[in-house]
Amino acid sequence: MKVLLVDDEIEFVNTLSNRLGMRGISTDVVHDGQQALDYVAKKEPDVIVLDLKMPGMYGMEVLRKLSKTNPNIQVVILTGHGTDQDEEEAQRLRAFDYLRKPTDIDTLADRIRGAYQFKMEKTMAAVAFAEEGEFETAKDIAHEADKLKTTGQMFKDENKD
Amino acid sequence: MRKAADVDESLDLRRAQLEVLSKVLGDLTHDVQNHLAIINESAGWMGDLLNLKKKKGFGRIIGLFKRNRGQHLDVEPFLQGLKPIYEYVAEAATLTRHLSRFADRMDETRFVFDANQVLEEIQDALLGQARERGVRLEVKLAKEAAMVETEPATFQLSLFDNVARLIEGQEKGASLAVETDVIEDRFHLHVTGPEGSPGDNPEARGFARETLEKLGGKTWSQSDDGKYVTTLAFPLASREE
Secondary structure: EEEEOOOOOHHHHHHHHHHHHHHOOOEEEEOHHHHHHHHHOOOOOOOOEOOOOOOOHHHHHHHHHHHHHOOOOOEEEEOOOOOOOHHHHHOOOOEEEEEEEOOHHHHHHHHHHHHHHHHHHHHHHHHHHHHHHHHHHHHHHHHHHHHHHHHOOOOOOOOOO | OHHHHOOOOHHHHHHHHHHHHHHHHHHHHHHHHHHHHHHHHHHHHHHHHHHHHHHOOOOOOOHHHHHOOOOOOOOOOHHHHHHHHHHHHHHHHHHHHHHHHHHHOEEEEEEEEEHHHHHHHHHHHHHHHHOOOOEEEEEEEOOOOOOOEOHHHHHHHHHHHHHHHHHHHOOOOOOOEEEEEEEEEEEEEEEEEOOOHHHHHHHHHHHHHHHHHHOEEEEEEEEEEOOEEEEEEEEOOOOOO
């Protein structure tokens, strides 16, 4: 599993990387939106944990671009600001989940693993049908899998009051 | 029913000022949330390390723990010490989340929203106002949503202003109860306090009361079995099928 953390708060994201590493999730780290896109252009991660409010390119803009260029990358939003409109937009752009800082590390680790599993299942199912020549079914599976996300079932904020 | 488009033009300047306030508050809450996140992760990292040591067993420790040299370190106090950090972080995060939503509403373009949610978000500040004045404040919100249609920034400030002035009008040691309900297509906020306090005079709320009325709301007060109840009422948004 390849995971990229994107956050401009260096202290926060480095500690997060260490803690996820201790939970068996190794990560790479970048500190702004453009660095994230440059990274993706070279090596596509499976999951990106993405902050929203960053200098230069806002996280939502990164998500918007990725949804067009790399739709298979699963994105978990992890933000300290995040309006209701941001959450709706993230859902619309098919982000896997939307979490608010500070968040429980084990919750985040579970979401990352969930995002990876989701990606693998979707990919495997689609490939299996495509290999059988059933391209329409493959597309339907991918579309149905996406629907699960857009109904908001994946959007559970453990810190919600 | 009053529509958003009918909002008095004299509120436009105030709205512009509120937009600035929205940005300021938004930045502040974002910074606070990030600080909290750093504290949370740092504390969590300490906990992870201690848990790791606990699992592996602890031998000699040099440096800060010199007096424990040769003894196994009891990590339990460290783990216990982390608990309040997590608790206070969670509480502060809730406060700033409320503040963040308050800030967002200052710049909100959607004019239909839940009045109970507004109160949930401003109640921290109202409790603070009450604490400063030595007044006991209890807030009880109705469970169902009360969707109203009006200009959100001024509405939330007016709601806050009205209740804050009622708090200001109480004697030290007084008790106030704030309760909401929805009856006959209206959202009601009732503030019940002791009779005979200086805040009983509706004129004491002056501009706050006028603003609420300009937005389409009403306010009245009455005595009720030795208590004084002030009610703010606002029509619910019409439901279009």
